[in-house]
Amino acid sequence: MALHPYDLYDVRSQLSEEERAVQDAVARFTDERVLPIIGDAFDQGRFPKELVGEIAELGLLGATLPEDYGCAGLNAVSYGLICQELERGDSGLRSFVSVQSSLCMYPIHAYGSEEQRRRWLPDMAAGKVIGCFGLTEPHGGSDPANMKTFAKKDGGDWVINGGKMWITNGNLADIAVVWAQTDEGIQGFVVEKGMPGFAAQEIKHKMSLRASVTSALFFDNVRVPEANRLPNVKGLKGPLGCLTQARYGIAWGPIGAAIACLDEALNYSKERMLFGRPVAATQSAQIKLADMARRITLAQLLSLQLGRLKDAGKMQPQQVSLAKWNNCRMAIDIARECRDLLGGAGITTEHAAIRHALNLESVITYEGTETVHQLVIGRELTGINAF
Numbered sequence: 405m406a407l408h409p410y411d412l413y414d415v416r417s418q419l420s421e422e423e424r425a426v427q428d429a430v431a432r433f434t435d436e437r438v439l440p441i442i443g444d445a446f447d448q449g450r451f452p453k454e455l456v457g458e459i460a461e462l463g464l465l466g467a468t469l470p471e472d473y474g475c476a477g478l479n480a481v482s483y484g485l486i487c488q489e490l491e492r493g494d495s496g497l498r499s500f501v502s503v504q505s506s507l508c509m510y511p512i513h514a515y516g517s518e519e520q521r522r523r524w525l526p527d528m529a530a531g532k533v534i535g536c537f538g539l540t541e542p543h544g545g546s547d548p549a550n551m552k553t554f555a556k557k558d559g560g561d562w563v564i565n566g567g568k569m570w571i572t573n574g575n576l577a578d579i580a581v582v583w584a585q586t587d588e589g590i591q592g593f594v595v596e597k598g599m600p601g602f603a604a605q606e607i608k609h610k611m612s613l614r615a616s617v618t619s620a621l622f623f624d625n626v627r628v629p630e631a632n633r634l635p636n637v638k639g640l641k642g643p644l645g646c647l648t649q650a651r652y653g654i655a656w657g658p659i660g661a662a663i664a665c666l667d668e669a670l671n672y673s674k675e676r677m678l679f680g681r682p683v684a685a686t687q688s689a690q691i692k693l694a695d696m697a698r699r700i701t702l703a704q705l706l707s708l709q710l711g712r713l714k715d716a717g718k719m720q721p722q723q724v725s726l727a728k729w730n731n732c733r734m735a736i737d738i739a740r741e742c743r744d745l746l747g748g749a750g751i752t753t754e755h756a757a758i759r760h761a762l763n764l765e766s767v768i769t770y771e772g773t774e775t776v777h778q779l780v781i782g783r784e785l786t787g788i789n790a791f
């Protein structure tokens with residue numbers, strides 16, 4: 405029996421019925437709604453906001469949070485599959501879902517009061533309120549402990565001053581989960597659009613994640629009520645806890661991008677006739693394609709095991725680092741090799757490879773650069789912090 409070219413180890417047979425149904429629903433959405441428009445959206449540097457309602461209806465926002473808050477209550481493996489299938493379309497769309505789910509809804513659920521959960525989560529699950537997450541500052545994202553943004557207590561309010569950089573969804577967002585130093589350590593605040601002194605400015609001229617909004621945020625004496633402070637966490641473990649959630653999903657996403665590129669290159673090389681035979685009939689093309697399938701298979705197995713560990717409550721942040729590093733590296737290399745297999749045709753957004761390759765430049769950088777994740781694993785092995 406022939407193997408599935410993009411699932412050589414039949415990983416799908418290890419999924420539950422519900423997990424398969426989730427994967428199929430998101431795959432259909434990507435095929436029918438994302439792929440027809442995404443090349444143009446990327447060219448135009450436009451986030452396809454018109455898809456947000458459907459993404460919400462499919463239950464993809466805050467998908468692992470409880471149904472009490474209007475969320476789907478899915479498990480971690482399902483969330484991974486959502487990320488994989490969305491990123492088969494485009495990393496920008498997956499980034500939108502990652503930020504809304506793991507970086508905004510997750511901290512409100514994990515660190516917020518019951519009142520805050522009720523106030524924001526149902527509308528965020530419905531896509532009526534869009535969130536962004538402000539951690540990175542202009543002077544160095546890899547070292548978030550060196551945070552300059554400061555929130556000072558003033559009566560019943562907090563006054564925030566500072567700035568954040570490279571913030572996904574910044575100009576789209578109705579609320580921003582912002583991390584700031586305080587006299588009691590780093591704390592999280594929900595800053596609302598329209599609060600005086602709060603501004604977002606879109607970052608232009610991006611060559612990567614063009615179908616996603618990226619912004620700088622500015623805080624000039626922004627007065628935030630105590631009711632908007634997330635009460636249940638203090639210190640860097642707050643934002644780092646969110647990053648572990650987001651990185652988990654990001655580890656799965658690039659598998660989708662890699663499959664999209666392999667699919668395209670496989671079809672192209674079977675049809676492209678050179679020297680009287682299809683490119684796919686040459687040994688060098690087959691070695692390249694086989695090597696891509698090998699790397700995708702390893703990433704699938706790694707990610708499924710990571711998801712099973714997460715669902716069992718046993719996942720460690722270092723394991724997420726290894727998966728994020730491995731899968732981003734795997735996908736960016738495959739996207740570049742597929743671009744090459746397409747020859748000149750590979751340089752336009754008529755084909756997906758270059759779009760994915762360019763997007764993956766962001767994905768391999770954000771949520772901890774490749775180097776940062778390598779140093780996490782190095783520290784795990786040696787016991788020595790080399791940061």
Ligand SMILES: Cc1cc2nc3c(=O)[nH]c(=O)nc-3n(C[C@H](O)[C@H](O)[C@H](O)COP(=O)(O)OP(=O)(O)OC[C@H]3O[C@@H](n4cnc5c(N)ncnc54)[C@H](O)[C@@H]3O)c2cc1C
Nearest residue numbers: 537538539540544545546570571572766770771773775791
């Ligand atoms: C498209 C996009 C969207 C993003 N979205 C968000 C968002 O929504 N919210 C948010 O808060 N942030 C976001 N980010 C920021 C992202 O997380 C940072 O860009 C990332 O953490 C790296 O920080 P930096 O860009 O300041 O690079 P730097 O930290 O300045 O790193 C520069 C270089 O130094 C290397 N380096 C770092 N530490 C070491 C070390 N100890 N030893 C050797 N080399 C080292 C890095 O690997 C890198 O190559 C986004 C970024 C991008 C590009």
